[in-house]
Amino acid sequence: MTTNTNNTTNSTNTKNVLAVISPHVGGRSVGAALASVFPEQAHVTVVETTDENPEALRSAHVIITGLGPVTAEHFAAAPDLELVQCASHGFDYVDLEAARQHSVHVCNIGSSGAEKQNVAEQTFALMLALAKQLVPAHTALTEADWALPRLQQSITELSGKTLGIVGLGHIGEEVARRAVVFDMNIVYAGPNPVAPEVAARLGNARHVPLDELLRTSDYVSLHAPLTEDTHHLLDAPRLALLKPTAFVINTARGALIDQDALADALTAGTLAGAGIDVFDPEPPTAALRLLKAPNVVLSPHVAGVTRETLVRIALAAVQNVVEHLEGKPVRDVVS
Template sequence: MTDRKSVLVVVPVHLGGRETGTALSAGLADRAEVTVVESTDEDPAALARAQAVVTALAPVTAGQIAAAPRLEFVQCTSHGFDYIDLDAARRHGVTVANISSTGAEQQDVAEHTFALMLALAKQIIPAHTALAAADWATPRLQPALTELSGKTLGLVGFGAIGQQVARRAVAFDMAVRYTARHGYPEAEQRYGARRVELEELLRTADYVSLHLPLTPETRRLLDRDRLALLKPTAFLVNTSRGAIVDQEALADALEAARLAGAGLDVFDPEPPTAALRLLRTPNTVLTPHIAGVTRETLVRIALAAIDNTAAYLEGRPPRDTVG
């Protein structure tokens, strides 16, 4: 009993926490002593004795790492690390891992991307709002409706999720362009995709969809100058991280009709405050970071996190570690 390691599972309720927490607890219970909380600060004693933390988008700060002298491993149930203080983790010798190679969220994020694109192209939200107000005529006279077929989809980032989006774009008869640090010849051939520079992609794409992690290099990647490159008929979709886009510049572009619309599942900060202008700008479809939290994905995420944390507990090298 004394040699069993302690694991703290941090899953906020708004992310399907009860179900996910129960699955993680059950999956790890035969390997470790597991405590499930909704916030990293909820149980300081459990944090202090934890050798591993499994977190679903709940921040792990430098102060929390310092308050966990036994901590050796942090498992993120996401593709990113941006809510973890990686510098503090390195200083304290803590290994951090995510689930980027498991494919747990690929299907759902790709589907959600297309849900946002279709909602924008077909003006689903304004049409519903008008019809609910007994306005039958206006949506039927809407000149802004458009097709996906024949349009160019520009993917900023062409990893696993970006390629799943490309796969769906082929079914909609869209031309695919992408920008990435290196080429993907096999995927290019499979989806008829072509690699281009970011500026060319922004100038030519009818839909621009973001699929890359938040890093110092990608923070505000789409700043005011780059947003200005987009065609006034183009749509921007972001299911990656909110801070990749300059939100004020995006609101300016939408209000001035320099951009046809935006579909956003992510914001900076999260949850957004009432002051966020994008909540009131025209031609937006906004969802509260739900692209990767379907029932099916929550199961896959839990299994992936269990497997990787079990590897750490059993002395095997975990996958998808940072650095």
């Protein structure tokens, strides 16, 4: 256990903050840096799992979590808990129903835009790697195989292709803005259409039903939150709607896709390829079939973790907690 204390716990104005930073996103070292930017009215205890320090959990007024699960049992064990702040866009690792039952706000950093630049860049890195066949080309050359005759039939352009964006929020808009520069046609699916001026700015992006998006897109990029309604949003029947020349990109949450169904489609050749940055679970096990599927480009959930992004994420999460500690309204309430 590592505890970072910004003042004593005896002050009547002090609130106890439990910072849960999972090892695979930096653990104690990242947690210590996060704790250092809190103001004096916060007593911060840094842990790598929510169960690590039962006393700190019991006395916590705020939990700030970087992918560390907060379950119903954790809510029950923290009677003074007021706020759970996710240091991410995602919030699927927090039991929202338990939060509602205990009248605890859960917030993410959605409106901050902290991750949108790099997630959009990573999305295009994956798209370009697939379009230009960079991974098989690199592998062939390292094995002294001049693969040009074999690869030239599968190398494609982004220009003129249709990009289907599932979830045109802060990140989805950044992806669409870049797609305009690549002369791509943009369609998007989601609960509501964006304002006409936003659609015009994004190349006259069209709002369409999800199934139509899947049937017509050359690239499908997922930017939706993971909820009960979006779990396995792309299952076997929906993957079957895609053109055999289409590519799927996922930089959002692994469980948005049925990973076995995706591996089946890639193996059968009914889908051209996939660029995947997120998995279910994380880290993935060696048994994950996607790791051996043909024409995939994989990265270990790095879309939101540049040096610049990590600073923005930390500051956005801490700022929201500080607003709460000062009695001000918090932003990005998801429950």
